[in-house]
Amino acid sequence: MSEQEGLRERKKRRTRETISEVAIALFLEKGFDQVPVAEVAEKAEVSRRTLFTYFPKKEDLVVHRFADHETEAGRVVAARADGVSPLRALREHFLDGLRQRDPITGLNDRPAILALYRMVGGTPALAARMLQYNANARQALADALRDTAGAPALTADLAAAQIISVLWTLQNTNGERMRAGERADDRYPRAVEAAEHGFALLAGGLAAAGLGE
16 A cells, blocks of 8 residues: 555544544434434534445444444454464453453443443434344354354354354443443453353353364
């Protein structure tokens, strides 16, 4: 990539981030359904055409913040070290996320993060998009289990469904506790205990398929 191409890509990323930041601020202030796309474009100082170039649907303005995590489980499995099982790689990755208070684990009590998650959970259109996000995560993980762990297609699909379900439950449980007012540091030991329990249950079923510990 030439320097000029690199500058264009950085400009596009900045524009994308600016539009998303403006949109989320407006949505949190007024409500997702109360803010038209035209208002977001005006506030972000871009045309509606430019906005839709970056975000084809209104929901994308919010879900964009989670996009990097959509295929994360699949990437973790694909990038694992030799001799490390898929389940072990995912377990270590999730526990590391808890230690770092990564918002995707649900264990984050920053007000801005809590407000964003409340909005997503309380807005039907956004909640529906997160179900699609979940389905995409499951498919990416199934692909990685099939392509890098040698799992047959059905085994990969079933294993991915189980793993993503456990991760989703752990994330939602942590998030619920944060929204109820519990501090992340106080929740951390119980979050680790819950994660260990969840992965232990998974290991019992996936070991026979060569995907567990």
